[in-house]
Amino acid sequence: MRMFRKPSARSPRWKIIAVSSSLLVAVGLPVALLGTSKAEPAPPAAVQPVASGALALPRIPWEGGPAYWNNFDKARAAGWSDPDFFPIVSWFGNFSSDAEVQYDKSLGINTYTGMWEGTPYHLFADNGVFWIGGKLNDSFADDSANWVGRFLDDEVDGRFAPAEGQAHLQTIVDGLPADGRFKYANFTQMVVGTDLDQRVAQQYVNGYTDVVSVDMYWYSIPYCDWRPYRDAYLVPVEQANCRTASSYGKIVEGLTQQDAADGQMQPRWQWVENLNGGPPEAPPTTYISPSQLKGAVVSSIINEARGLAYFNQSLGGSCQTANVFRQSQVTPEFCGNAQVEAVKEVNAQIHALASVINTQSYEYSFGAELDTMLKSHDGYAYVFAMIDGSSVPGDRTFTLPASVHGASAAVLGEGRTLTVDAAGRFRDSFAEEYSYHVYRVKID
Incomplete structure (x- = not known):
């Protein structure tokens, strides 16, 4: 299957990775498994499903909810362990003024990863938003309280052979100080698929991070229309219902399966496109609609996404921008304004219900379908x-x-x-x- 890669801070180019079920690992690529547990400090062990709580029903395994962030000094001090806090991230949501940050906050954004290297730290601190990444410039210091985490890399599984990718991530982790910041990486759909050797996929998910995510933009890339269609996922995605909100939830469900493989849980975050998720080389199948966007977000939450990240760029088709949120702020007739309004609406619902969402779910079936x-x-x-x-x-x-x-x-x-x-x-x-x-x- 083909994998679509979003642009990173290292390179503004998009790449299309071609992967076939017979070539990815069957060609004899070496597999270097560099340990089986997550990086220190270790998250709490998965809670076993036993009858408990107000409903006397089994609970799902989880990472510990808001208390998880107490493992990381910077996140704890920044208030991430507050039951009313839910992380919602903008990718490459560049800003240069208080007004721009406040606009993003009005949409429900509270965290950023991917950013112009000249961004001054005080804009994070002054506006109560958070940075996950490296030291952008000299305005960032070791004690910068709103700098809560480090972004290891993006889609390493789609850019490297397995042994090279694992060595790459291990080198990054080995070079980081123990400074109270959590480690986060995003992967492609390969880690929740069946084409990649499961030892490799589970090592990617479990071996380096304290927070992990996957991106797959079902509504706006051509995958669902391919003939012949290949369902190559741990949680099956039927072609008839491929381009639906349910597919986003299935990605989170698959990521949870991989995350649980080592007996420990970490927060799993989900990516959703706020306009288009495809590369400029391929024309978009469509743009995600406002209602589809909200459905994709809620499907992710239902399937235990513990945070959200918006792919905040649209690089194909007739409605293009490098920063969807910023474009909506400055352009009254911007073609993506309806989608941004949907982001605002669904984020407001999530924040209003954060103290509920941040509790441990019960195992229970309400009925068929x-x-x-x-x-x-x-x-x-x-x-x-x-x-x-x-x-x-x-x-x-x-x-x-x-x-x-x-x-x-x-x-x-x-x-x-x-x-x-x-x-x-x-x-x-x-x-x-x-x-x-x-x-x-x-x-x-």
């Missing part, structure tokens, strides 16, 4: 719901856990309330594949 996440918080059960990736839009029936006794379900943000029957069931409609609802039901 649903993709859901169940939480409990302050005496309420919260159900985040979409249709699954093997079905079509329409009505769905939910059956609540026996420990939830509320007679109604409030549909948050929609001004609706649904009746729960005596058997603990309620019914709702999902008009589109990207439709989502969040329900709140009294536990007692």
Whole structure:
């Protein structure tokens, strides 16, 4: 399959990596496994699914939620362990003034990676936003509190042979000081696929980082239209439902499987394009629509994305810009303004529900053809719901856990309330594949 690579700080060029199932590792490329545990400080061990909490249901394994950030002095001091904090990242979201940072904050952005090397540190500190990367210039100091993490590299799995990529990342890690900053890397879809040797994929995911992510832009690259179609993912993606929000959630689910392979968990972040995710050499299949964008984000959250990153560039087709957010700020008629407004809306929902999202989820199935996440918080059960990736839009029936006794379900943000029957069931409609609802039901 072909892999699309986004531009990095090292090179503004895009590359298309060609990978076939028979050539990637079957040609005898050496595999150098450089250890099996994540870099120190080690995250908490995965919590086993045992009956616990207000709902007396098994819990999913997780990294520890907001408390995870207490492992890293800079993140803890910056407030990342606050239950109301949820990291939302802009890639190459360059700014040069307080007004520009404040505009990004109004969209729900609180963190950046990839940035012009001349950016002064005080713009981060003065505006309460965070930097993940290297020392951009002399205005950054060892005690810069809003410099919380280090970005190791981008898509190493798609740019190097396995042994070379692993050695490259290990060299970077070995050269970093123990300064209280977490280590973060982003990978291509290869690490959640079946073409790459699973030992290699799991080493990439588990061997170097404290935070890991994958990018795959289902709505705006041609992959879903290829003939013959190849489903090469750990979590199957059917062609009929390939270009849907559910595929973003499946990427996170696959990343979680790989992350759990060493018995420890770290936060898994998800990338979503805010306009187009393809390279300039290939015409875009389409631009992500505002509703699709919101659905992709929520599908990622439902499947336990612990942070979000927006691919903030559009390098193909008729609506191009190197900084989608900045272009929307300065151009009233910008062709991507509707997508930026969708970013603002869905980010506001996430921040408003951060204290709920940041709790440990329960293992529970509400019914057929649903993709859901169940939480409990302050005496309420919260159900985040979409249709699954093997079905079509329409009505769905939910059956609540026996420990939830509320007679109604409030549909948050929609001004609706649904009746729960005596058997603990309620019914709702999902008009589109990207439709989502969040329900709140009294536990007692």
